[in-house]
Amino acid sequence: MEKNLRTNSLSEIERVLKTRLIHDTHELAKRLELDEIVTPTTEKAAKITPTLFPESLLNRVQKGNAEDPILLQFMPSPHELEITPNFSCDPLCEQKLDVSERQTASSSPSCIMQKYYGRVLVITTNACACQCRFCFRRYFPKNRALFPLSKEQITGSNEDESNVSALLDNAFETVRKDDSISEIILSGGDPLTLSNKRLKTLLHYIGTITHVKRVRFHSRIPVLSPHRIDDDFPSSEDFPPVEVGVPRVLHLVLHVNSPNEIDEGVAVALSILRRKGFVLTSQTTLLKGVNDDVKELTALFEKLINLGVLPYYLHQLDRVQGSAHFETTIASGREIIEELSVRLPGYAVPRYVREIPGRLMKTNLFIDRDVD
Numbered sequence: 001m002e003k004n005l006r007t008n009s010l011s012e013i014e015r016v017l018k019t020r021l022i023h024d025t026h027e028l029a030k031r032l033e034l035d036e037i038v039t040p041t042t043e044k045a046a047k048i049t050p051t052l053f054p055e056s057l058l059n060r061v062q063k064g065n066a067e068d069p070i071l072l073q074f075m076p077s078p079h080e081l082e083i084t085p086n087f088s089c090d091p092l093c094e095q096k097l098d099v100s101e102r103q104t105a106s107s108s109p110s111c112i113m114q115k116y117y118g119r120v121l122v123i124t125t126n127a128c129a130c131q132c133r134f135c136f137r138r139y140f141p142k143n144r145a146l147f148p149l150s151k152e153q154i155t156g157s158n159e160d161e162s163n164v165s166a167l168l169d170n171a172f173e174t175v176r177k178d179d180s181i182s183e184i185i186l187s188g189g190d191p192l193t194l195s196n197k198r199l200k201t202l203l204h205y206i207g208t209i210t211h212v213k214r215v216r217f218h219s220r221i222p223v224l225s226p227h228r229i230d231d232d233f234p235s236s237e238d239f240p241p242v243e244v245g246v247p248r249v250l251h252l253v254l255h256v257n258s259p260n261e262i263d264e265g266v267a268v269a270l271s272i273l274r275r276k277g278f279v280l281t282s283q284t285t286l287l288k289g290v291n292d293d294v295k296e297l298t299a300l301f302e303k304l305i306n307l308g309v310l311p312y313y314l315h316q317l318d319r320v321q322g323s324a325h326f327e328t329t330i331a332s333g334r335e336i337i338e339e340l341s342v343r344l345p346g347y348a349v350p351r352y353v354r355e356i357p358g359r360l361m362k363t364n365l366f367i368d369r370d371v372d
């Protein structure tokens with residue numbers, strides 16, 4: 001029963017994403033002519049954190065290259081089984097962040113977290129189009145999502161939309177009461193695994209909270225499966241101004257780590273998003289063996305600015321257990337930023353940051369030399 005529900009749910013996600021999802025490590029390796037890299041140890045790693053890879057990304061991976069910078073991000077590795085001191089299952093201490101204590105209608109854990117002044121983050125869904133092996137939310141509780149993984153929740157296909165209104169009323173109760181909150185960040189999982197209908201319902205609902213001026217999506221999907229961005233995708237019309245002449249802002253932060261991820265299909269998806277009124281910025285995680293190289297990052301950020309996307313954050317790896325093999329030193333990250341600043345226009349050089357739990361803002365590692 002559970003298995004059927006999961007199968008059905010995932011096929012619904014595949015329909016939303018407009019691509020098949022590969023769950024089998026053997027299939028992924030075989031299609032890339034790399035059968036030999038699947039071993040009992042990689043299989044053990046995939047049991048802990050299952051493989052998930054969108055078929056739409058396959059043709060951007062070089063066949064026969066086990067060190068391909070895209071593949072390394074998604075292929076289970078024997079290193080994931082190593083336990084590393086100072087790495088944890090919740091490196092940003094997010095599981096303690098919860099606005100439900102401030103709510104009256106519910107005592108269950110909330111899908112909404114507040115880390116910084118004026119902004120809240122919504123775990124919209126636990127579904128994703130991929131499984132990044134360095135994901136800091138890979139151990140995040142599944143029951144904290146607004147629309148947890150199920151067919152009806154993702155597609156908006158259940159008839160009784162009154163349930164959804166009650167769900168949203170409950171989830172956003174604190175936000176509605178707190179007029180210091182001007183921005184809502186839709187995260188996950190990946191919010192773009194939700195159907196256009198679901199996303200529009202969500203935007204229309206948020207639109208009724210008049211003090212919210214900006215909605216920001218965090219997504220990897222325009223890169224992973226660019227056809228997902230279709231003509232029916234939400235636009236600024238789904239988040240209209242409260243006052244005439246004072247527009248509200250839709251913003252999408254694109255997660256992208258390698259210049260090889262960006263092809264013509266991605267360029268089209270980004271141009272549709274811009275046409276629909278989205279402000280586009282990017283975030284990149286600095287990953288050893290993937291992009292810890294000035295040439296690679298220069299190519300990535302140049303491609304992004306040429307497509308109208310401002311590189312915003314370069315993240316130092318969040319220390320989630322099983323990802324230590326991706327970690328670079330902060331000293332080498334600073335050197336990379338220095339070199340990028342010579343090669344690129346200032347607006348193309350992202351802020352090199354780390355999130356330190358409890359701090360009221362992200363720490364800029366290039367400026368704050370006390371952190372190492």
Ligand code: SF4
Pocket residue numbers: 128129130131132134135136137138188189190220255
């Ligand atoms: S796309 Fe983001 S949320 Fe999804 S697995 Fe990757 S890092 Fe995690």
